[in-house]
Amino acid sequence: MSKNLVIPIGPQHPSLKEPACFTITLEGEKVIEADIGIGYNHRGIEKSCESRNYYQALYIIERVCGICSHSHSTCYLSGVEKLAGVEIPRRAAFIRTIFGELERLHSHLLWLGVAGHEIGFDTLFMYTWRDRELVLDILAMLCGNRVNYGINTLGGVRRDLEPQHIDDIRRMCAKIEERNNYYVNLALSDATLAARLSGVGMLSKEDALKYGAVGPVLRASGVKSDTRRNDPYLIYPEIPFDVITYDSCDVFGRVVVRVLEINESIKIIRYCLDNMPDGDIIAKMPRKIPAGEVVSRYEAPRGEDVHFIKANGTDIPERVKVRAPSEANWHSMAHMLKGDYLADTPIIIAAIDPCYSCTDRAITLNNAAGSKRTDWEAIRKHGIEFYRNKGVDVSRILLPEKINY
Amino acid sequence: MKKKIPGAIIKTAFPTIFQKPATVGYPFEPLKIDDDYRGELTYDAEACIGCSMCMRDCPANAIEIINIGTKEDKKFKAIFHLDHCIYCGQCVDSCPKDALVMSNNIELASLDRNNLKVERE
Numbered sequence: 001m002s003k004n005l006v007i008p009i010g011p012q013h014p015s016l017k018e019p020a021c022f023t024i025t026l027e028g029e030k031v032i033e034a035d036i037g038i039g040y041n042h043r044g045i046e047k048s049c050e051s052r053n054y055y056q057a058l059y060i061i062e063r064v065c066g067i068c069s070h071s072h073s074t075c076y077l078s079g080v081e082k083l084a085g086v087e088i089p090r091r092a093a094f095i096r097t098i099f100g101e102l103e104r105l106h107s108h109l110l111w112l113g114v115a116g117h118e119i120g121f122d123t124l125f126m127y128t129w130r131d132r133e134l135v136l137d138i139l140a141m142l143c144g145n146r147v148n149y150g151i152n153t154l155g156g157v158r159r160d161l162e163p164q165h166i167d168d169i170r171r172m173c174a175k176i177e178e179r180n181n182y183y184v185n186l187a188l189s190d191a192t193l194a195a196r197l198s199g200v201g202m203l204s205k206e207d208a209l210k211y212g213a214v215g216p217v218l219r220a221s222g223v224k225s226d227t228r229r230n231d232p233y234l235i236y237p238e239i240p241f242d243v244i245t246y247d248s249c250d251v252f253g254r255v256v257v258r259v260l261e262i263n264e265s266i267k268i269i270r271y272c273l274d275n276m277p278d279g280d281i282i283a284k285m286p287r288k289i290p291a292g293e294v295v296s297r298y299e300a301p302r303g304e305d306v307h308f309i310k311a312n313g314t315d316i317p318e319r320v321k322v323r324a325p326s327e328a329n330w331h332s333m334a335h336m337l338k339g340d341y342l343a344d345t346p347i348i349i350a351a352i353d354p355c356y357s358c359t360d361r362a363i364t365l366n367n368a369a370g371s372k373r374t375d376w377e378a379i380r381k382h383g384i385e386f387y388r389n390k391g392v393d394v395s396r397i398l399l400p401e402k403i404n405y
Numbered sequence: 406m407k408k409k410i411p412g413a414i415i416k417t418a419f420p421t422i423f424q425k426p427a428t429v430g431y432p433f434e435p436l437k438i439d440d441d442y443r444g445e446l447t448y449d450a451e452a453c454i455g456c457s458m459c460m461r462d463c464p465a466n467a468i469e470i471i472n473i474g475t476k477e478d479k480k481f482k483a484i485f486h487l488d489h490c491i492y493c494g495q496c497v498d499s500c501p502k503d504a505l506v507m508s509n510n511i512e513l514a515s516l517d518r519n520n521l522k523v524e525r526e
Contacts, residue, residue, distance in 0.1 A: 056464035059493045123418050130427045144443035144507070150493045158498060159441075182417070190413040 004032065007342070011040050015118060015346035018356035022349065026342055034337035036330055041360040049320040054080055054154060054289060057317055061307075064322055065358040066147050067110065070096075070103045071300035072307070072322065073152045078233055079296035079309040080154060080317075083289050089280040092156035093234045098169070098272045099143075099151050100234070101265040105176060106135040107301035108258045108265075111353045112183065115255060118347045119196050124186075131179045138172050141165065156282030166273055173266045180262045187255050197252035201336040201348035204249055211332035214325050215303020216261065217352050219245045220253035227299035239271050251351045287315045300325050302353045324358035442509040443492045448483040448525040452504035455481050459496035459505060465489045468496055473526075487513050488521040 005026045011019040019040035025033035045064055049057040062073040074096055081088060088096075109132040116124030136146045143149040143159055151157050161169075187193060203213065208221035218225055226243040228236045244260040246253040291313040298305045303325030310319040329352040336348050374382075387394045429436055438444070446468075459468050467489035474480030483505075497505045515521055 052464060053462070055462045055495060055499075059464040059491060059495065062493075063491075123414050127414075127417075133427070140442060141439050144439070144441050144494070145492070148491075148493075150443070150495075153495075153498065158494075186413055189410060191411040 009345060011037070015349045016114070016354065016356075018354075020354075020356050022337075022345070024337070024342065024345060029341050029343075031337050031340055031342060031345065034334045036334050038330070038356060039360050041357045043357070043360070046320050046322065049317055051316070053287070053315045054317060057320060058152065058154065059150070061320065061322070062148050062150065062152075064324065065355050067107045067355065068103060068300040068302060068305070068325075068358070069148045070099050070152065071298050071305050072324075074100060074234075075296050075298035075300075075305050075307045076309065076320070077152055077154060078298070079294040079307050080289060080311075081285070082294050082296065083292045083309065083311050084154075084286055085290070086155055086283050086285055088156045088283055090235075090277050091160075091279045092281045092283075094272050094276045095157045095161060095281065096152065097234050097236070097239075098161070098269055099139075099149060099157075101268045101272075102135055102139055102169075103149075104265045104301045105262055105269075106132050106139070107353075108262050109135065109176075111258060111301075111350075112255070114350055114353075115251075115347065118350045119193075121193065121196075124183075127179075128183070131176060134172050134175055138169055141168065153282065155285035156280070158282075160281050161276070166276075169269065169273060173269055177263065177266050180259060180266075183259050184256075184263070187252075187259055193255070194252060197250065197255060197347070198248070199250055200340060200344045201251045201351055202249055202339075203332055203336050205247075207335055208249075208332060211335055212328050213303075213332040214328045215300070215353075216254055216257045217303065217329050217332060219243065220257045221249045222247035227297050227304045231297050233296075233298065235272070239268055241268050241271075251347055254351050288313060289315070289317075302326055302355065302358075303328060322358075324355065326352065326355045327359040329354070330359065438509045438511060440509055442511065443494050443507050445487070445508050445510040445513055446483075446485055446490070446496070447506050447508050448485075449504045449506075450481055450483070450526050452502045453481045453483070454502055454504075455479060456501065458499040458501065462495050462499040464493065464495065465491050467491070482524060482526045485523050485525065486521065487523060488518065 007024045007026060009015075009022040009024055011021040021037035021040070023035040023037065024031050045060055049060050052060060058073055058076065061076045062069045064072045109128045113125040113128035113132070116122065116128065139149055140146045142161065142165055143151040151159060203217065203221050205221045205223055208218050208223060213221065222245055224243050224245050227233075228241075229243050241264050244257050244264060246256045248256075289311040291311055293308070293310045295306060295308050305325055306323040308319070308321040309317055312318040333349065333352050333354070337345060340348060384395045453470065455470055455472055457470055460470060467486045469484040471482050471484065472479050473482050492507075494507050497507055513521075
């Protein structure tokens with residue numbers, strides 16, 4: 001009788017450079033069960049926001065994710081601005097949109113490279129990352145940072161676009177468009193790429209909706225869903241752009257959706273540059289935000305980002321909750337892994353463009369109703385007992401005198 | 406759907422061998438840093454009024470402004486914790502007197518942790 005083999009992939013280096021543990025149960029070469037263990041990157045970001053004022057919390061929120069930092073900060077700010085009843089100047093909305101799309105450009109190029117690397121196509125990885133540098137150079141020039149741009153502030157943006165910047169952005173867009181058209185051709189014409197990715201990580205339209213997939217994963221399953229179109233924010237209601245979908249439902253479809261979205265992003269950036277109005281870039285914001293609750297949505301490069309903010313009338317938020325797009329895609333990924341070969345696991349994991357540090361902020365309450373609150377002394381007592389049973393006496397270890405928890 | 410050919414990238418990949426590298430050999434070659442890049446903070450003690458708005462808004466508690474003069478004749482000095490600083494530049498925005506400005510100096514690494522606490526007067 002054959003016995004199923006259980007392989008732990010991770011927590012170190014499970015296809016990407018962040019920690020997560022995938023426990024894969026195999027029958028022969030096929031995955032029959034995939035259990036995803038996350039939480040290795042928990043940094044307590046939401047809690048730290050609750051002890052900082054709205055300005056400080058902005059920079060904490062911006063660091064939820066290195067790649068989609070602008071998405072998180074814009075999502076948070078649109079909530080705070082809504083609570084304060086402040087409307088940002090139109091020029092600031094244009095600048096935020098441009099940054100959002102520049103971010104999508106470099107995120108998708110980064111993903112394309114990572115996907116190439118996961119399937120052993122390192123030439124593609126080198127080329128896309130070289131091209132991504134063009135976008136990062138523009139971002140560094142505009143805001144002074146390559147990632148975590150710090151362009152957003154409460155009530156608008158911190159730096160204005162100068163005329164020479166606009167020329168540089170246009171030149172960059174032309175270059176990226178030329179390169180991206182080549183990638184589109186490559187994706188559609190290279191036999192190796194299609195043979196490796198077609199039929200891998202299947203997620204049908206019904207399953208995508210059932211497991212709550214978002215972003216390019218959902219769109220590659222043929223569902224026309226994009227927050228920029230469904231629930232438009234900033235100046236998206238007036239921008240003409242196409243929501244890219246592909247109905248192959250596999251990793252290949254996710255490649256095609258992302259490379260075509262790069263062209264859409266370039267179209268949006270050009271629209272913003274052509275129609276940018278003059279005027280202020282920042283509106284006056286009160287330091288104390290009126291009490292209330294708000295939920296804001298944003299289409300990050302990886303999918304829909306949701307922030308919940310509760311204000312209590314002071315200059316410190318009472319609660320900030322982040323639902324990052326990767327978090328929404330975990331469940332569909334566990335489903336996608338089932339039935340595929342073990343060798344396909346890295347690319348299936350990479351295909352949702354997972355960001356572990358984005359995700360790791362959830363807590364699980366086991367038997368929450370019957371749980372009790374324990375104080376520091378009781379935990380220490382429990383710890384000493386626990387180790388004493390194992391034959392180690394830790395009671396001699398002294399604690400620092402003053403501990404404020 | 407187009408006809409699929411294997412190795413379609415070879416046509417682009419082969420000529421690239423003869424091109425110069427896309428990377429810069431930093432630190433042996435100079436790196437171009439934009440003037441507006443967010444690097445080390447510079448402090449103008451003359452302009453500072455000691456309002457401590459920068460300390461209040463700093464998300465990383467990386468800046469301290471201390472009065473080293475008397476209560477009547479105030480004189481300020483700044484302590485920057487370069488290891489705490491996240492180079493967001495919020496202190497520059499919060500400063501009402503433009504006493505803080507970011508330079509484009511990014512070469513701040515040190516082997517000794519104590520060197521990362523700098524005082525400016």
